[in-house]
Amino acid sequence: MTDDIRLNRVRRFLETLNQARELGLTVEAAGDGVLTMCLPYSDRIIGNPDTGVIHGGAITTLMDTTSGSVIICALEDFELCPTLDLRVDYMRPAEPHKPVFARAETYKITRNIIFTRCEAYQEGGETIANCVGTFMRIGKEATPKGYRDLITGGEE
Amino acid sequence: MTDPEILRHTRESGDFSRLLESVPYARFIGLECDRFGDDLIFRLPKKEENLGNPILPAIHGGVIGGFMEMSAAIYLMMSQDSMSMPRIVDFSLDYLRAGLNRETFAECRLTRQGNRVANVMITAWQKSRSQPIATARAHFLLED
Numbered sequence: 322m323t324d325d326i327r328l329n330r331v332r333r334f335l336e337t338l339n340q341a342r343e344l345g346l347t348v349e350a351a352g353d354g355v356l357t358m359c360l361p362y363s364d365r366i367i368g369n370p371d372t373g374v375i376h377g378g379a380i381t382t383l384m385d386t387t388s389g390s391v392i393i394c395a396l397e398d399f400e401l402c403p404t405l406d407l408r409v410d411y412m413r414p415a416e417p418h419k420p421v422f423a424r425a426e427t428y429k430i431t432r433n434i435i436f437t438r439c440e441a442y443q444e445g446g447e448t449i450a451n452c453v454g455t456f457m458r459i460g461k462e463a464t465p466k467g468y469r470d471l472i473t474g475g476e477e
Numbered sequence: 478m479t480d481p482e483i484l485r486h487t488r489e490s491g492d493f494s495r496l497l498e499s500v501p502y503a504r505f506i507g508l509e510c511d512r513f514g515d516d517l518i519f520r521l522p523k524k525e526e527n528l529g530n531p532i533l534p535a536i537h538g539g540v541i542g543g544f545m546e547m548s549a550a551i552y553l554m555m556s557q558d559s560m561s562m563p564r565i566v567d568f569s570l571d572y573l574r575a576g577l578n579r580e581t582f583a584e585c586r587l588t589r590q591g592n593r594v595a596n597v598m599i600t601a602w603q604k605s606r607s608q609p610i611a612t613a614r615a616h617f618l619l620e621d
Contacts, residue, residue, distance in 0.1 A: 339528040340537035343505075367501040368547070369562060376502035377565050378543020385539035386529075401530065404538045408569045468532055 327351035327394045333472050334390055334399075341386050344379060348390075349422065356391040357424045358383060362417065373417035377450075380441055381409055383423045384452040388437040391425040392456060395435070399472045401464040402435055402456035409452045419443050433458055481560055488555065496551070506540055508547055517555065519548035519583040528578060536576035545570065545583055545599040545613045552585035553595055553617055563595065563617035570613040579603055581610065593619055 328351040335341050335348060335358075344366065349357040360383040368376025385407055392402050415421050425439035439452040461469065480499065487496045491512035497503040506527055509520040521527070521536075521544045529537030546568055553563050581603050588596040599613040600606075 337531045338537060339526050339531070340540050341529070343526045365501050365505045370499060370501065376500075376543065376547065377568070378502055378506070378539070378546050381542040381546065381568070381570075382537060382539025385537070385542065389538070401532070403530075403575070404572050406569070406571045407538070407542065408567070409542075410567045411565050414564075465532060 322397060324352055327353075327356075329474060330393050330399065330472050331356060331390045333474055334393060335386070337468075337471070338386065340382060344382060346383065346386055351394050354391065354395040354427045355424065356387055356394050356426075357422060358387045358390070360421045360423070362419055362421075367417075369414075372414070374414040375417070375421070377409070377411060380411075380415065380421060380450055381407070383421060384409060384425070384439045384441055384450065385454070387423040387425040388439045388452060388454040389456060391427055391437060391439075392435055393472070395427040395430060398461050399464070399469050400458060400461040401468075402458055405434070405455040405457050407452060407454045409450055411450045412448045415441075415449045416443055421449055484554075484560060488558075493551075500547075502543065503547060506544055506547075508544060510548075510551060517548075517552055517584070519544070519551070519585075521581040521583075523579050525578075530575075533575055534578050536578065536581065538572060538576075541572070541576050541581070541601060541611050542568070542570050542613070544581065545601055545611065546615060548583045549585050549597040549599050549613075549615045550617065553587070553597055556587055557590070557595075557619070559620060561620055563619055566594065566616040566618055568613060568615045570611060572611050574608065574610045576601070576610045577603060582606070588614070590619075595619055
């Protein structure tokens with residue numbers, strides 16, 4: 322699978338997630354088992370009105386989405402894998418008025434479970450948060466064919 | 478963060494609307510809170526914009542996380558007479574069932590409060606409290 326195919330699959334997947342659209346998440350780069358997404362700054366997701374710092378929940382959603390979607394970049398066939406757990410460590414508040422990026426990788430794939438790591442950072446490279454996640458493989462047949470075709474877009 | 482007058486009003490009246498109105502992310506996901514005696518029940522009404530998986534359809538896991546995270550912060554602020562939102566250090570979240578497109582509830586428990594750090598347990602459910610959709614624990618840094 323080429324990186325362009327990965328990128329397009331993730332973009333089509335993202336397009337189906339209401340909350341990802343609400344937040345304006347975009348896909349920046351995709352590779353074999355790696356994926357970078359971007360969360361633009363918005364007044365609507367501020368958690369601390371005094372400082373303008375965005376709420377951790379928006380960063381959790383960014384990292385959950387990136388970690389869940391990097392699986393698309395790691396497997397040949399599209400499978401929807403529910404999140405089993407997420408652990409997020411917050412290093413520092415995100416600087417206001419700047420986007421937050423998240424880069425995720427799958428670091429272990431087994432028959433039943435996929436293990437992911439994800440780092441959220443801003444321009445300049447300072448880490449905002451780290452996240453590890455586990456996702457369950459319920460098999461591609463568990464996802465309706467119509468939806469799988471929508472994601473793969475009949476490209477192959 | 479918070480306007481002391483709004484906090485005082487919230488503590489005295491048990492009406493969280495002004496407090497939640499002042500936090501954009503709470504409005505963004507639609508978080509609400511009701512007080513019953515000393516207990517707080519947090520509520521996330523059904524909302525199309527909060528969905529992730531469109532097939533079930535299910536609430537985005539990140540929104541469930543954000544809902545529980547913010548619930549824990551408000552709970553902690555209320556339980557310790559603090560004037561500011563505590564800062565989150567880490568958050569560990571187990572998804573137990575799909576959060577379907579319906580109203581979700583959460584309650585919190587202070588597991589341990591030290592001088593500088595507090596540990597909070599959060600449980601979220603939909604139809605029945607005995608069937609949680611997610612459990613989480615969070616550490617918060619208390620203000621000096």
